[in-house]
Amino acid sequence: MLASGARLLSGLLLLGLLAGCQDPSGVGLNIIGEEGNDPNTLVAPADTLYLDEEAEVTGGFADGVTPVQERVLVGAVMDLSFGDVTAEAYVDVRPPNVLPDGFSERTITSATLRLFRDYAYGDTTATLALSLFDVEEAWSPVGAEADTSFNVGARIADYEVEAGDSLFTLALPSAWVSSNDAVLRGDSVLTEFDGFHLRLTDGALGGAVVGFDAPRSRLRLTTAEDTVDYPLREVFTRIERGDGLPPAEDVVVLRDGGSEALVVTIPFEDLDEAAVARAVFRLSADPDLVEGDGIARALPEQLVLVGVTAEGSRLLLASAQRGEDSGLYDFSSGTLTNVVQDALVGDPLFERYLVLPLQSPAALDVLPVVAGPPPGDGDPDPRPRLVLTVVPPAD
Secondary structure, three states, X not given: OHHHHHHHHHHOOOOOOOOOEOOOEEOOOOOEOOOOOOOOEEEEEOOEEEEXXXXXXXXXXXXXXXXXXXXXXXXXXXXXXOOOEXXXXXXXEOOOOOOOOOHHHOOOOEEEEEEEEEEEEEOOOOEEEEEEEEEOOOOOOOOOEOOOOOOEEEEEEEEEEEOOOOEEEEEOOHHHHHHHXXXXXXXXXXXXXXXXXXXXXXXXXOOEEEEEEOOOOEEEEEOOOOEEEEEEEEEEEEEEEOOOOOOOOOEEEEEOOOOEEEEEEOOHHHOOOOOEEEEEEEEEEOHHHHOOOOOEOOOOOEEEEEEEOXXXXXXXXXXXXXXXXXXXXXXXXXXXXXHHHHHHOOOXXXXXXXXXXXXXOOOOOEEEEEOOOOOOOOOOOOOOEEEEEEOOOOO
């Protein structure tokens, strides 16, 4: 995950404008002198916190080519709390780097999609009815956003699978194998074969969305003498996510796969000029809010913090792993510290800040951010906040 995160982070530098935003809601302004009773610590709670529309790119390459995408999703969940969701997968394959001698002259006798599950959202005991289709023309995952569709051809087969299985083996019908045999063994397979589309069967209820580890998944081809695995290359997930119930008071919910970002502004003008030794942006989520309803959900494992200028240019500032056994995320880096120091002396570079989930691996995680209330005397602040370790003035 960390390797793919690094690729995403470099790709976030100086991207385009934010989409249209919703009405911001203030979460209070109160500069607190200490956090943890440390006289060299200043805490500045965010003064606004709201959700903004944000295009989510779910396409990429499973074989290490940039942009990387390590997971595809398929299925559907009725989720009253956080909104119903449907996911459809598109995958294409490539031959391995080395083929067995004589493979191209031997007839393929069977073909099986071997999809390794590494993620589930919903009811992990559900049985899913899935349908597999040919993709009927060339497509590209580069820049493919979650609401994209590609042209789908004939239905290949229907399957019933258990959402909790670790490996899905989808055997392709013999008629499909015969009609695609020559293309799959030929030199032009990359241009003449356009891959598969996997989705919930029409009319099926779903119950879970499962995710497949794209770099490990394969199209397995067998001949009388060979077993050859074609790895996945192009992958893409189409996601449709509906609205859920309004969140609890003083909670703002960021949903991965929902094409949205958490926007934060920080009141630097209310902080004194100081020499900053370290800046940490701290965000607390409530893990209890994602549990229940018989639906398996999770908090994101990793988030990124991006600064946005008034002109819309972006710069990655830091990333944060979810705290062990908690919903706490601490964003810290030398870049963030330098940006904060400049802002404190009246030279702010960014107008606002975005908290975003990683684009790879694709997921449907839920982040209920605690936006208030302000703490009582001596209590820790639960709100998104900037925590500064400052250098004490010389005597």
